[in-house]
Amino acid sequence: MPDLVQYEDASAEVRAVYDDIKQTRGVPDVNNFWKALATHPPTLKRTWESLKDVMAPGTLDPVTKEMLYLAVSITNGCGYCIASHGAAARKAGMTEEMWGELLAVVGMANETNKLAFALQVPIDPQFQGKGSKA
Amino acid sequence: MPDLVQYEDASAEVRAVYDDIKQTRGVPDVNNFWKALATHPPTLKRTWESLKDVMAPGTLDPVTKEMLYLAVSITNGCGYCIASHGAAARKAGMTEEMWGELLAVVGMANETNKLAFALQVPIDPQFQGKGSKA
Amino acid sequence: MPDLVQYEDASAEVRAVYDDIKQTRGVPDVNNFWKALATHPPTLKRTWESLKDVMAPGTLDPVTKEMLYLAVSITNGCGYCIASHGAAARKAGMTEEMWGELLAVVGMANETNKLAFALQVPIDPQFQGKGSKA
Amino acid sequence: MPDLVQYEDASAEVRAVYDDIKQTRGVPDVNNFWKALATHPPTLKRTWESLKDVMAPGTLDPVTKEMLYLAVSITNGCGYCIASHGAAARKAGMTEEMWGELLAVVGMANETNKLAFALQVPIDPQFQGKGSKA
Amino acid sequence: MPDLVQYEDASAEVRAVYDDIKQTRGVPDVNNFWKALATHPPTLKRTWESLKDVMAPGTLDPVTKEMLYLAVSITNGCGYCIASHGAAARKAGMTEEMWGELLAVVGMANETNKLAFALQVPIDPQFQGKGSKA
Amino acid sequence: MPDLVQYEDASAEVRAVYDDIKQTRGVPDVNNFWKALATHPPTLKRTWESLKDVMAPGTLDPVTKEMLYLAVSITNGCGYCIASHGAAARKAGMTEEMWGELLAVVGMANETNKLAFALQVPIDPQFQGKGSKA
Numbered sequence: 001m002p003d004l005v006q007y008e009d010a011s012a013e014v015r016a017v018y019d020d021i022k023q024t025r026g027v028p029d030v031n032n033f034w035k036a037l038a039t040h041p042p043t044l045k046r047t048w049e050s051l052k053d054v055m056a057p058g059t060l061d062p063v064t065k066e067m068l069y070l071a072v073s074i075t076n077g078c079g080y081c082i083a084s085h086g087a088a089a090r091k092a093g094m095t096e097e098m099w100g101e102l103l104a105v106v107g108m109a110n111e112t113n114k115l116a117f118a119l120q121v122p123i124d125p126q127f128q129g130k131g132s133k134a
Numbered sequence: 135m136p137d138l139v140q141y142e143d144a145s146a147e148v149r150a151v152y153d154d155i156k157q158t159r160g161v162p163d164v165n166n167f168w169k170a171l172a173t174h175p176p177t178l179k180r181t182w183e184s185l186k187d188v189m190a191p192g193t194l195d196p197v198t199k200e201m202l203y204l205a206v207s208i209t210n211g212c213g214y215c216i217a218s219h220g221a222a223a224r225k226a227g228m229t230e231e232m233w234g235e236l237l238a239v240v241g242m243a244n245e246t247n248k249l250a251f252a253l254q255v256p257i258d259p260q261f262q263g264k265g266s267k268a
Numbered sequence: 269m270p271d272l273v274q275y276e277d278a279s280a281e282v283r284a285v286y287d288d289i290k291q292t293r294g295v296p297d298v299n300n301f302w303k304a305l306a307t308h309p310p311t312l313k314r315t316w317e318s319l320k321d322v323m324a325p326g327t328l329d330p331v332t333k334e335m336l337y338l339a340v341s342i343t344n345g346c347g348y349c350i351a352s353h354g355a356a357a358r359k360a361g362m363t364e365e366m367w368g369e370l371l372a373v374v375g376m377a378n379e380t381n382k383l384a385f386a387l388q389v390p391i392d393p394q395f396q397g398k399g400s401k402a
Numbered sequence: 403m404p405d406l407v408q409y410e411d412a413s414a415e416v417r418a419v420y421d422d423i424k425q426t427r428g429v430p431d432v433n434n435f436w437k438a439l440a441t442h443p444p445t446l447k448r449t450w451e452s453l454k455d456v457m458a459p460g461t462l463d464p465v466t467k468e469m470l471y472l473a474v475s476i477t478n479g480c481g482y483c484i485a486s487h488g489a490a491a492r493k494a495g496m497t498e499e500m501w502g503e504l505l506a507v508v509g510m511a512n513e514t515n516k517l518a519f520a521l522q523v524p525i526d527p528q529f530q531g532k533g534s535k536a
Numbered sequence: 537m538p539d540l541v542q543y544e545d546a547s548a549e550v551r552a553v554y555d556d557i558k559q560t561r562g563v564p565d566v567n568n569f570w571k572a573l574a575t576h577p578p579t580l581k582r583t584w585e586s587l588k589d590v591m592a593p594g595t596l597d598p599v600t601k602e603m604l605y606l607a608v609s610i611t612n613g614c615g616y617c618i619a620s621h622g623a624a625a626r627k628a629g630m631t632e633e634m635w636g637e638l639l640a641v642v643g644m645a646n647e648t649n650k651l652a653f654a655l656q657v658p659i660d661p662q663f664q665g666k667g668s669k670a
Numbered sequence: 671m672p673d674l675v676q677y678e679d680a681s682a683e684v685r686a687v688y689d690d691i692k693q694t695r696g697v698p699d700v701n702n703f704w705k706a707l708a709t710h711p712p713t714l715k716r717t718w719e720s721l722k723d724v725m726a727p728g729t730l731d732p733v734t735k736e737m738l739y740l741a742v743s744i745t746n747g748c749g750y751c752i753a754s755h756g757a758a759a760r761k762a763g764m765t766e767e768m769w770g771e772l773l774a775v776v777g778m779a780n781e782t783n784k785l786a787f788a789l790q791v792p793i794d795p796q797f798q799g800k801g802s803k804a
Contacts, residue, residue, distance in 0.1 A: 036253035040770025071205040072243035083261040100308025109206035111513035119170040127217040174502025208788040234576025245781035304521035339473040340511035351529040368710025377474035379647035387438035395485040442636025572789040607741040608779035619797040645742035655706040663753040
């Protein structure tokens with residue numbers, strides 16, 4: 001188990017981040033992820049500020065953002081991330097049926113990605129340069 | 135470049151799949167991905183039938199499904215898949231702003247996934263067994 | 269731990285899949301993988317039918333198919349998959365010596381794959397377009 | 403394009419490796435992969451000696467070894483490796499039908515690996531400790 | 537090719553980031569990576585500010601940071617990243633010999649990582665909880 | 671848990687490798703990784719000899735090599751490798767602050783790698799062919 005920095009042992013700099021996480025999320029304590037990151041305070045601060053910014057409601061609603069996060073975490077095989085963002089997605093409104101469909105899409109996408117690699121498929125002319133613009 | 139099976143050279147079995155793809159998607163021809171898969175007809179048929187089923191509208195709408203597909207393809211680094219499903223997502227309604235937010239979430243998720251691996255963070259008790267149920 | 273759907277709690281639709289798995293494989297109960305997938309019955313059914321089809325004896329014999337499956341699972345770092353398909357491969361005839369050689373090939377392939385990425389090696393003219401056809 | 407060390411420009415140490423590759427494989431020249439590796443002679447030598455050893459016929463025949471190599475390369479998305487080992491597998495006897503079945507297994511394995519990650523399936527008691535022994 | 541936002545077409549917000557990149561790095565123009573990111577200005581700004589912060593000299597010198605960046609990029613198979621950070625590493629002092637040794641370490645680490653997955657090696661008691669603290 | 675070959679049960683061939691590891695590293699016993707690899711003696715011997723060669727001091731000092739190894743292991747999500755090479759890096763001189771900076775670089779590199787994939791950024795002319803030479 002990694003070192004986990006508890007609130008009572010934390011520096012003022014770390015406590016300020018913990019306080020912001022608790023207030024933003026309305027939770028009584030921060031997750032282990034943040035307690036582990038706190039062993040390097042600059043990375044704790046930078047990561048939290050980026051994440052708070054990126055996951056805030058925008059054009060995409062919070063449940064869609066959490067599901068995208070899950071799709072990445074499943075593809076990377078990150079157990080901690082699936083557990084914590086699975087809980088966050090559920091809290092944001094993901095139902096059992098939505099999770100089932102997410103699973104189906106993520107599974108198929110991983111299959112077809114590998115088939116596309118295997119066959120080294122040339123990009124169709126009509127898709128050229130379209131991946132990066134909406 | 136891989137072998138690409140054109141409609142005029144395809145067997146009846148392959149043509150039947152091509153016809154179904156064209157009708158389902160309302161397109162005049164199938165993408166190179168399918169033409170490359172057609173070198174192994176059973177895999178062409180099975181993959182198309184699975185994909186048609188999985189990507190059909192359900193609890194999740196088509197644009198959400200295409201964005202999940204993109205999140206996986208970006209994480210796997212599959213250029214063909216980003217190009218073809220980027221186009222499909224746009225057709226289904228993804229705007230430039232949605233694409234920008236998707237990028238931000240996928241980027242951050244890949245960063246934090248690796249931090250979670252690095253720190254070997256233990257799963258918080260409240261997340262135990264929650265990743266898999268909504 | 270995820271929700272696992274036991275036979276006695278399963279719907280008729282799920283039981284039909286479980287029965288087919290048990291009969292096809294000659295086992296008294298299905299693995300945890302299927303019990304976890306059963307939380308989304310359409311994905312359970314589609315995945316089993318694809319897998320049954322793909323892993324059935326063909327030009328490649330079952331032990332070769334299981335070893336290919338293991339090569340993928342090792343490369344993806346999927347512990348569950350290595351454990352369950354390691355058992356399946358052994359049942360299909362993989363010996364200790366075959367496993368040792370598989371390990372050696374998979375290890376070397378992962379090393380040389382990364383060296384090829386690092387050096388951004390251009391494809392030799394004689395290999396152009398040959399990856400996808402036998 | 404990376405630096406490629408041609409035979410005529412190579413040191414005696416590099417030429418000795420090139421000669422061994424050409425003799426072992428019965429080819430008139432070495433592939434670009436080796437010419438790129440030759441920019442660091444110790445890595446060229448060590449990699450070739452390991453690969454020669456690992457890919458030599460053993461309990462597994464050469465075509466099975468090449469197919470395992472391809473399964474890894476497809477999973478890693480290494481275009482160069484798929485092209486060069488696709489050619490090697492074909493030379494060793496892989497038919498179009500075998501390639502099609504390999505594709506099907508590799509695609510499915512990537513799908514089910516991700517589903518196993520997503521569901522964080524606990525290893526069944528009967529598979530405990532069996533992944534690593536044949 | 538993705539949309540690339542050139543300086544003359546950029547908004548004031550984007551120009552301010554470009555100016556900071558050019559000044560920090562002492563270069564006459566920004567790389568394509570930043571021009572592509574500029575299609576989503578908040579992600580451009582956040583990514584540049586994080587990167588500037590993370591890659592600044594600290595306890596680790598710039599060439600070590602660039603080599604760590606390369607080790608990740610090779611493992612992920614990101615061609616663009618290998619090219620641009622290969623150039624940055626060289627500018628920061630990486631010699632041909634250092635690059636050769638980096639390649640050797642990255643290749644071996646990828647091989648042994650996969651062997652550790654394959655064998656599902658239990659963590660030795662003396663390494664428990666030591667991965668995350670120096 | 672995999673089979674672990676203890677010294678007292680090992681063949682002469684395996685014992686010779688164990689003895690070399692213990693002497694080279696100045697440790698009383700070998701790690702579980704080697705005991706697991708010993709189930710296939712040729713892979714044990716080849717892997718140890720390669721690793722000993724690659725990790726020996728060269729132009730890069732041991733702590734830099736161990737940090738590169740860690741960067742790969744974090745990117746691959748290999749828990750065992752992070753634990754054992756985290757300990758080795760610390761023994762070689764990696765401080766808490768160096769580990770924190772390593773984490774920051776590895777996290778950012780994984781984020782920007784995925785953004786580069788997503789945007790399919792074309793390689794800038796000045797970086798062409800520079801990734802592979804120092």
